[in-house]
Amino acid sequence: NAGVTQTPKFRVLKTGQSMTLLCAQDMNHEYMYWYRQDPGMGLRLIHYSVGEGTTAKGEVPDGYNVSRLKKQNFLLGLESAAPSQTSVYFCASSYSNRQGEPQHFGDGTRLSIL
């Protein structure tokens, strides 16, 4: 069972470059999320999606865009990378929005912006 798969696992970018992080889930989950994890700050929600074709902003959306063209995929884009976006990015998914529903996480993408 693959669960939530993130691609790539590591990436180094130069300031100003663009890239797309891919998240794929095979659990038929409706909800998908992108977080960033920084030391001492826990996980902060960037964007999320409540279903195919929908996206919404989280706590820290600036500098990022997302798309959910297919139910199983949630893409996170950086149009013009900045050093402040150096972080570990996690994708998560959940079956529903019921309050007790846990989220399932990928293994993360470690992104460095030089």
Added chain:
Amino acid sequence: AQSVTQLDSQVPVFEEAPVELRCNYSSSVSVYLFWYVQYPNQGLQLLLKYLSGSTLVKGINGFEAEFNKSQTSFHLRKPSVHISDTAEYFCAVRAGGYQKVTFGTGTKLQVIP
């Protein structure tokens, strides 16, 4: 609004000793509480969750947590830790009717042989 506080950023403990990781939350409505564990270079995995009912919740790997509404706490405990428990632990809260989950800043548990 909802928030969660993990006061201890790091907790060192000797192997086979008990441990308690503290979590306090803030919310004006009923809450659902979670503990996740993150092993090095991996994503978060659910340890346990509190939805309603019994205030003592048992999870995987011998962990348990107690929901205390009057103290707005959801502390995680294990009576005897193993080296393999070395990881970072995150408390999370979702308030009733609120879509998003708020995570704490994490507590790194270091088990010393």
